[in-house]
């Protein structure tokens with residue numbers, strides 16, 4: 001078996017016992033640097049995370065980082081075609097947590113997404129992406145401070161799962177034959193030249209995601225949970241998501257219908273509502289205050305994440321976590337991708353990975369360190385010391401490199 005992973009000698013594993021996370025003072029946490037801008041971002045981010053932990057706990061607590069490999073670096077370390085080595089998966093499984101940089105996925109050809117594979121293999125069913133405004137960040141909207149939402153994106157199902165067959169192949173022909181001959185489908189406009197994709201959406205998959213979203217709203221005192229779907233068109237998949245979501249809210253959280261339904265309310269006042277996805281995308285621009293926690297399907301969640309991030313300044317400041325709330329497994333990663341044109345230039349904004357690390361610290365219960373990061377990042381932005389993405393539309397800004405931005409955040413931890 002390959003052993004390219006060096007396990008830190010001093011650390012211990014994070015574990016889940018009796019439904020509760022057990023986090024030792026020296027947890028071993030696997031990380032993947034990522035492709036493209038990943039290494040620049042990781043170098044800055046890890047220093048910020050370590051500095052916050054050191055400042056908060058004066059050496060009592062420390063993360064023992066363990067590099068694991070995926071993507072282009074994995075090919076260098078493990079050899080051809082080893083995009084996602086077994087021992088990387090095993091490490092994320094055994095050590096429960098991980099943090100990663102972005103990984104490249106080619107368009108239209110080549111490997112399927114390693115990012116998606118990790119979510120599927122570890123069954124990280126909730127992609128949690130908070131979207132909040134940091135004062136002073138340049139934004140294209142008039143009142144970015146009105147955006148304060150947390151997206152719960154289903155992370156294992158939907159058309160995003162990559163079950164598809166290419167036009168002109170035997171497989172596509174088989175699928176076409178099955179659909180037209182056995183299922184009586186007559187609506188395929190150009191059957192001979194069509195590729196086909198499958199969109200699985202299940203009751204179980206929907207329920208565990210909606211459960212996590214509602215539980216989060218309850219735990220954090222949010223006002224509403226909106227189920228975002230395109231159920232008028234995709235009745236059994238996206239419509240099923242909406243109906244199963246409402247049913248779960250009633251059955252498990254005691255929600256009762258208001259004004260004749262289908263909207264309903266929990267005993268503590270949290271409103272469970274639904275909105276069709278296209279309408280949602282215009283409403284978040286016009287009336288963002290009406291949305292709070294968002295529960296949605298995989299592909300919708302992908303689009304919504306970037307669109308909402310833009311409203312608060314862009315995907316340079318858009319963190320995320322892929323979580324299985326039952327097993328405790330979690331991999332933290334930014335919303336953005338590899339931004340390859342900026343690779344190795346030390347210019348990209350590391351805030352999304354830094355804030356993903358902040359989410360990780362909070363999930364671990366290391367709230368003092370997480371708070372330090374939030375405060376220091378806020379202060380650094382207020383000082384208008386920012387990377388190119390913010391500097392290009394911030395008056396009076398001092399543009400700094402990725403590494404320097406990290407230095408400034410650390411200097412602002414007081």
Ligand SMILES: NC(=O)C1=CN([C@@H]2O[C@H](COP(=O)(O)OP(=O)(O)OC[C@H]3O[C@@H](n4cnc5c(N)ncnc54)[C@H](OP(=O)(O)O)[C@@H]3O)[C@@H](O)[C@H]2O)C=CC1
Nearest residue numbers: 102103104105106115315316335336337338339348349389
């Ligand atoms: N989870 C993951 O690992 C993800 C991987 N990907 C993969 O990444 C690759 C590139 O995807 P692409 O569609 O170009 O999307 P990217 O998110 O990589 O980049 C798109 C644009 O967003 C801006 N941007 C991205 N990251 C940052 C940052 N940290 N700071 C400031 N601005 C940023 C840049 O805008 P500007 O040009 O205006 O400066 C950039 O050109 C693809 O292979 C894709 O599959 C994509 C998303 C997630």
Ligand SMILES: O=C(O)CCC(=O)C(=O)O
Nearest residue numbers: 104105113115116302335
């Ligand atoms: O896996 C990829 O390359 C893209 C993933 C993505 O865009 C996302 O999860 O937001």
Ligand SMILES: [Mg+2]
Nearest residue numbers: 302305306335
């Ligand atoms: Mg995306």
